[in-house]
Amino acid sequence: MNAMYLADLPAEVLARAAAIRLAAFDVDGTLTDGRLPFSAEGQDHKVFHVHDGLGLKQLQHHGIAVAIITARSSEAVSRRMAELGIRHVYQGARDKRACLHQLLNELDLQPEQAAFVGDDLPDLAPMRIAGLGIAVANAHPWLAAQAHWQTRSRGGEGAAREVSDLLLQAQGRQDEVLQSWY
Incomplete structure (x- = not known):
């Protein structure tokens, strides 16, 4: 995502992104392409x-x-x-909304300070309470229709990086990010 793309985003999306202090992600279909391959042993x-x-x-x-x-x-x-050093990992979360609420309480954050990124209907409830609900490019259309923003990249193909770039650019951190790599 380049600065030109950021300039094309609605002011509401940029304002929501500027307030984010927690980015929560689904995995299957969001951080992966959604396929679930299993070995002969069931792994x-x-x-x-x-x-x-x-x-x-x-x-x-x-x-x-x-x-x-x-x-x-x-x-x-x-x-x-x-x-990746991610401390907040909740697997087997059948109620993703409750899990997000619990995490917000633990971190002393308000819902508008959270983004939730997903791809299908189980992600709708947490996405709806988050200040910035994001659907990946290949999300189910019903979920995508409820999102504040949709990535150009598909789940597992750079969508999370696109979210990262959006949040950091909206918060004026792009130069700081670039400087850290010089």
């Missing part, structure tokens, strides 16, 4: 995009908490989130 396999991982680390490095709220449980998710 699931997930593929995560390296750009998304860097985006999540950038958010944390620049003061935005990152959370994972997913209905499924997976060792692959545990391992990848540990690699």
